[in-house]
Amino acid sequence: MAAAHEPELPLFEPATVRPPVLKPATLQPMGAEAGQAFGKYIVYVDESGDHGMQTIDPQFPVFVLAFCVFHKGHYSEKVVPALEKFKFKHFGHDQIVLHESEIRKEKGRFRIFPTREHKNRFLDELTSIIEEANFILISCVIDKQRLREEEKPSNPYHIALRFCLETLHQFLQEKGEEEKRTHIVVEQRGDKEDKDLELEFRRICAGQNNLEKQFPFEILFSDKKAMSSGLQLADLVARPIGLSVFRGGQGNRAFEVLKKKFFCDGGRSNVGAGYQQWGLKVFPIPKSERPR
Numbered sequence: 001m002a003a004a005h006e007p008e009l010p011l012f013e014p015a016t017v018r019p020p021v022l023k024p025a026t027l028q029p030m031g032a033e034a035g036q037a038f039g040k041y042i043v044y045v046d047e048s049g050d051h052g053m054q055t056i057d058p059q060f061p062v063f064v065l066a067f068c069v070f071h072k073g074h075y076s077e078k079v080v081p082a083l084e085k086f087k088f089k090h091f092g093h094d095q096i097v098l099h100e101s102e103i104r105k106e107k108g109r110f111r112i113f114p115t116r117e118h119k120n121r122f123l124d125e126l127t128s129i130i131e132e133a134n135f136i137l138i139s140c141v142i143d144k145q146r147l148r149e150e151e152k153p154s155n156p157y158h159i160a161l162r163f164c165l166e167t168l169h170q171f172l173q174e175k176g177e178e179e180k181r182t183h184i185v186v187e188q189r190g191d192k193e194d195k196d197l198e199l200e201f202r203r204i205c206a207g208q209n210n211l212e213k214q215f216p217f218e219i220l221f222s223d224k225k226a227m228s229s230g231l232q233l234a235d236l237v238a239r240p241i242g243l244s245v246f247r248g249g250q251g252n253r254a255f256e257v258l259k260k261k262f263f264c265d266g267g268r269s270n271v272g273a274g275y276q277q278w279g280l281k282v283f284p285i286p287k288s289e290r291p292r
Helices: 072-091 100-105 116-132 144-150 156-174 191-205 229-246 253-258
Strands: 038-048 062-071 136-143 181-187 217-222 280-283
Touching: 038 072, 038 156, 038 229, 062 072, 062 156, 062 229, 072 116, 072 229, 100 229, 116 229, 116 253, 136 144, 136 156, 136 229, 144 156, 156 181, 156 191, 156 280, 181 229, 191 217, 229 253
Parallel strands: 038 181, 136 280, 181 217
Antiparallel strands: 038 062, 062 136
């Protein structure tokens, strides 16, 4: 308790006292001070399927790696608020991570659907958020069975990572951002797995890629409990991409939305087409698509 003769200090400064205004020129981004400016884009990565080659799940015999590339302004001003509002509406709070597998199987906190109609409305609203979000999708699907039969033993994750990083570089080159420092956010998996991934990531970025170029990318490992909107969206899109390859012509309403997001040959005038083996790479290349 303050002594009686000591004046009480105000909790906030009086309105008449204002902090000095700093001129924008004096506020240099940390990246600029380090000699390399931050890029305009942020990338969130997730996977679907098992990247091990010991066993192959006949129900999902592919491994999918998905890169969701967001313009930072749109991501912070539109995408994050939309996902937060969705959570408040359906759960009353935002302390929940949207996991595709848990939603699909109605596990944990997703045992909230009293009827199939209610679940469909939930999924339709979530799909609408993805549809309205502006982002570029870069993905690689590894057909593990054909990889085992046609190629020398390789790590599906490493193959997919190289394809996606090369395509990301091409996209950023198109935007004039290829020399900017671009952060790529992945979810932590385990100490050994993360170290192996980081080693391969740095090897590819150092120039061991098909483009024979160095990439100014920086990998960030995010805790599984982090409520990153970007990582949640990457999680939601990975499996539908795999199903579109594995099940072919079967109905996949989620993929009908996603195919308009892929980086494609021809730019905006070719949205929804020209993405095969461009923004969406399948490996090994299907025999039907190989040169005769």
